[in-house]
Amino acid sequence: MTPADAVIGALTVVFAGLGAFFFLVGTLGLLRLPDFFSRTHAATKCDTVGAGSLLLALALYNGLDADSLKIIAIAGLVLLTSPTSGHALARAAFRTGLVPWRKERAGEEAS
Amino acid sequence: MKRALVAALLIVAAIPLLSIVAELPPHAAPDSPAYTHVSAHYLEHGAEEAGAENIVTDVILNYRGFDTNGEVTVIFTALAAVLAILLLPSEERVEERPAPAMPVSMVVRFVVRLLAPFIALFAVYVIMNGHVTPGGGFQGGTILGALVIALTIVLGEDEAHRLLPRPARPWLQAAAPLTFVVIGIAGIAVVGSYLGFPAEEPWQWVRTAWLVILEIGIGVGGGAIIGTLFWTMEAER
Numbered sequence: 001m002t003p004a005d006a007v008i009g010a011l012t013v014v015f016a017g018l019g020a021f022f023f024l025v026g027t028l029g030l031l032r033l034p035d036f037f038s039r040t041h042a043a044t045k046c047d048t049v050g051a052g053s054l055l056l057a058l059a060l061y062n063g064l065d066a067d068s069l070k071i072i073a074i075a076g077l078v079l080l081t082s083p084t085s086g087h088a089l090a091r092a093a094f095r096t097g098l099v100p101w102r103k104e105r106a107g108e109e110a111s
Numbered sequence: 112m113k114r115a116l117v118a119a120l121l122i123v124a125a126i127p128l129l130s131i132v133a134e135l136p137p138h139a140a141p142d143s144p145a146y147t148h149v150s151a152h153y154l155e156h157g158a159e160e161a162g163a164e165n166i167v168t169d170v171i172l173n174y175r176g177f178d179t180n181g182e183v184t185v186i187f188t189a190l191a192a193v194l195a196i197l198l199l200p201s202e203e204r205v206e207e208r209p210a211p212a213m214p215v216s217m218v219v220r221f222v223v224r225l226l227a228p229f230i231a232l233f234a235v236y237v238i239m240n241g242h243v244t245p246g247g248g249f250q251g252g253t254i255l256g257a258l259v260i261a262l263t264i265v266l267g268e269d270e271a272h273r274l275l276p277r278p279a280r281p282w283l284q285a286a287a288p289l290t291f292v293v294i295g296i297a298g299i300a301v302v303g304s305y306l307g308f309p310a311e312e313p314w315q316w317v318r319t320a321w322l323v324i325l326e327i328g329i330g331v332g333g334g335a336i337i338g339t340l341f342w343t344m345e346a347e348r
Contacts, residue, residue, distance in 0.1 A: 077226075084222040091216050 252333025290328025
């Protein structure tokens, strides 16, 4: 194994671990956060940072060829579309009158 | 008394059913009829007999093309039924549509405009490459339909309606069944049977061309039908 291979292998592990971490955090947020807005926020983190890191790790692992270019293109597509759909969802919810959750109001609503 | 009778009838009905289940070949047994009749033949000879490297395309367009012909006709009939119900002339229909309650977000508009050419390219690729890789007319047509819906939301209805000129619309909506009929009749003329594909040595390119034409017909028809359904239901809102 040449030093270059070792560096690429280490970067692959780092990015794959980062992606897995963000998917874990995003899933926890989707399950545990209090309202629609914060859950949307958590779920879109999975797609952008999580999937982005994982795809980057795959491209690094695969080396420099046409398949890696396709993987990078998919990552670019995900980076464009996922925040857009998250934005559209949150905007539609806010404009149709969904009130964001606030900590100080949490008690009143429950009672 | 009644309950006992019902129980007895159930047992009488259950005995033959259970005995038949016991006769069935075990799950996933390699010698079960499902794996020994046509499937094995399709997998071994499909590419050379039917003309497409994608076995699914071989089955739906060549071996069972007649079935797919009926299928696309059913889809077109479903569109006709929906239009017949939703386009009933009503007295209270207002000519001017109210402005949408919420303007389209700048972000959404920018991203859809940026990605629309790529989505269209992907749809064409899925349709045209369906005889080689997974995909084909049905899948590509759905992508086209989704593109029509996204563009309608972003550009507004009037602008989007200009993408599909009104006189061409019925032909586009009926594209799939029409293509099947045309290729089917061409099969009668050339091979002697409806939806027959020429398979002899120098004419294999004709077979490939016909498969691609069928895929295009299915794709265009499917996209036009999905788009029209969306427009009709939006106008109904």
